[in-house]
Amino acid sequence: MEGDTAAIGNRLKEVREAMASVVVGQQALIERMLMALLCNGHVLLEGVPGVAKTLIVKSLASALGADFSRIQFTPDLLPGDVIGTRIYHHRTGSFETERGPVFANLVLADEINRAPAKVQSALLEAMQERQVTLGHDTHRLPDPFMVLATQNPIEQEGTYSLPEAQVDRFMAKLLVDYPAPDEEQTILRRMARPAPSMHVEPVASLEEIRQMRAALEQIFMAPEIEQYILRLVAATRVPASCGLEELQPYIRFGASPRATIYLALFARAHALVRERDYVVPDDVKAVLHDVTRHRVAISYRAEAEGLNSERLLDRIVEQVPVNGT
Known part of the structure; x- marks a missing residue:
């Protein structure tokens, strides 16, 4: 696949088609997310609640067979809730490392601006260094590793603005808009039921993503x-x-x-x-x-x-x- 742009384009199209079985519309957004993944970058998603930000990210992870985790950022969140911590066992007198949800291929940081600065910094440091230090040990994050952070452009009460230096670490800021009327009708018919289907079959692998990155350099x-x-x-x-x-x-x-x-x-x-x-x-x-x-x-x-x-x-x-x- 390396260097074959037609083959890469077809594989990425297959990923988008697999996601379309669950996600209605938002094709431009999905394409940009895939581009950021190929560039080994992170994305800031801005959109009002209910426009399928979580569903899109989760579907992308499923289509790639990647590990997915979602972190709901709240004012009482601690850095250890994101990156993990060291737990002391009294009986054995030893510490054990408990890895946090940041150890996944695709991490959805939901409403990142609702957490205080020290939590934001913990995540953004992991984004930059692609590793986490717990105690005296350094743990590499998975490859690929991509953070997709969301923020609500409307409700600002109880939020903490991301400093410009931290915002600058996001490769792209993507705007998630409302669906078109015909797309929303499809969403209604597909999702307005007690147990809608949310399963996306894997159609590509993480190894293919790494190969595509090599092709990107060419x-x-x-x-x-x-x-x-x-x-x-x-x-x-x-x-x-x-x-x-x-x-x-x-x-x-x-x-x-x-x-x-x-x-x-x-x-x-x-x-x-x-x-x-x-x-x-x-x-x-x-x-x-x-x-x-x-x-x-x-x-x-x-x-x-x-x-x-x-x-x-x-x-x-x-x-x-x-x-x-």
């Missing part, structure tokens, strides 16, 4: 595409340097160098799922919002005028030239 990116990525990221920091002086008052700070790296990786994954072995400008444009929407901080003036990062990124995509001229 996707060609021309120097001109690299320069285009650099111009886009620079425009989120100092728009005036790219001829976008009118946007400067609306941005407090822009995307970090990590965004540059992730934008290149995500663009490669976008090309791969479309069965191409090279990146085109449209790949970069397609993933720019996913990679940078949570990395661009808007000013108070932007908020007062009803602007958000989505609209600012739209302007940047429209006005930053592909060829640099």
Whole structure:
């Protein structure tokens, strides 16, 4: 499979089709999640309750034959509830390691912004280092290891905002929207019963995912595409340097160098799922919002005028030239 973009595209299509037996719609979201998995990145999911965030993640794990765990973040959660702890046995006089739910291939951190900072930090450190230290022992996390954290964009009472430095560790922020009317009718017919079917058959393996990652490294990116990525990221920091002086008052700070790296990786994954072995400008444009929407901080003036990062990124995509001229 390594290097065969058509075969990889077909396998990923089979995963999406298997998930469609349970998940109605949300195909673009599922595709982006698979892309993040290929890039070895983590995802922040934002959507109101009841739009199937948990179902999608669980179905993805089933389709890949991967271990899945869900952590419900609450204000009284402790770091040990996430990463595990050391338990002392009085009779034997020894400690035993009890691993936490973070030891899974796909981890759903539900409503991550409801837990205090020390719990968020424990999870995010595991995301960054891909290992957990309990006592004097270091335990490697599974491979693949992917965290999908959710947050509610509406209800903010009793929540703790994620610091920008921690948000920056998520490769992509994906928005989970309401289904279309015809999709919601299908959901009604399929799920409005006492015991709806939620089973997804495994159609791919984790070993295949690791092979696909190796193929991702072979996707060609021309120097001109690299320069285009650099111009886009620079425009989120100092728009005036790219001829976008009118946007400067609306941005407090822009995307970090990590965004540059992730934008290149995500663009490669976008090309791969479309069965191409090279990146085109449209790949970069397609993933720019996913990679940078949570990395661009808007000013108070932007908020007062009803602007958000989505609209600012739209302007940047429209006005930053592909060829640099």
